[in-house]
Amino acid sequence: MMSRFFTSDQHFGHSNILKYEAEKRVDVHGRPFKTIDQMNDYLVDCWNADVAEVDEVYCLGDFSFKLNTMHEILPFLNGKKILIVGNHDPFFKRMVTGKVDEARAMALEAGFSEIHMQLGLELPGIGLVQLAHFPYEPDDLTVLPDFELRYLEHQPKVGKEKFLLHGHVHSEWRERAYPRKPWMMNVGVDLWGMRPVSEKLVVEFLQYNMEGRAKP
Numbered sequence: 677m678m679s680r681f682f683t684s685d686q687h688f689g690h691s692n693i694l695k696y697e698a699e700k701r702v703d704v705h706g707r708p709f710k711t712i713d714q715m716n717d718y719l720v721d722c723w724n725a726d727v728a729e730v731d732e733v734y735c736l737g738d739f740s741f742k743l744n745t746m747h748e749i750l751p752f753l754n755g756k757k758i759l760i761v762g763n764h765d766p767f768f769k770r771m772v773t774g775k776v777d778e779a780r781a782m783a784l785e786a787g788f789s790e791i792h793m794q795l796g797l798e799l800p801g802i803g804l805v806q807l808a809h810f811p812y813e814p815d816d817l818t819v820l821p822d823f824e825l826r827y828l829e830h831q832p833k834v835g836k837e838k839f840l841l842h843g844h845v846h847s848e849w850r851e852r853a854y855p856r857k858p859w860m861m862n863v864g865v866d867l868w869g870m871r872p873v874s875e876k877l878v879v880e881f882l883q884y885n886m887e888g889r890a891k892p
Contacts, residue, residue, distance in 0.1 A: 684843025737762020737809030750787030
């Protein structure tokens, strides 16, 4: 039986991430990775420990900023990989400038089965959720660091979705809600033990919010 998973912000091949997320980018024993290759291997092992070949994985951006790294890593990852493009993916500029067909051809050749900027998805017991790399834009822009202001036009607009699944913020928050906007859940690996998040866990997490109880 096919299962679905959600994840983001692996940053395969990006050595600076070991500095930016030093407390989170550790192995199962809590030891930091000495090299980016060690991190890459650990991410692959964690992915394949949970994901089977028949499963679907929604990658919510920043998989890798290097196309050659995607070609190297994707064949070793189980499941059907659907990419929701992030600003550190090599297809981002093409997608936002209208070169969608070119970006899709490159992504499929690398090993993704689909590529999107945003995607709506029905989750059992939840309803419609939106998948995007970026969180919603806050009402108060002063809470954002200056570098984040570059991406305001690409942040998702509120539609009919009940929740937003996103990445981009790494370990800044696991969940957040802005006034008059749906509640947001961050599925980035830095807050989920370097692993994809199962649909079952996502649904449980969102249902706690719907019922007004404390989050798991």
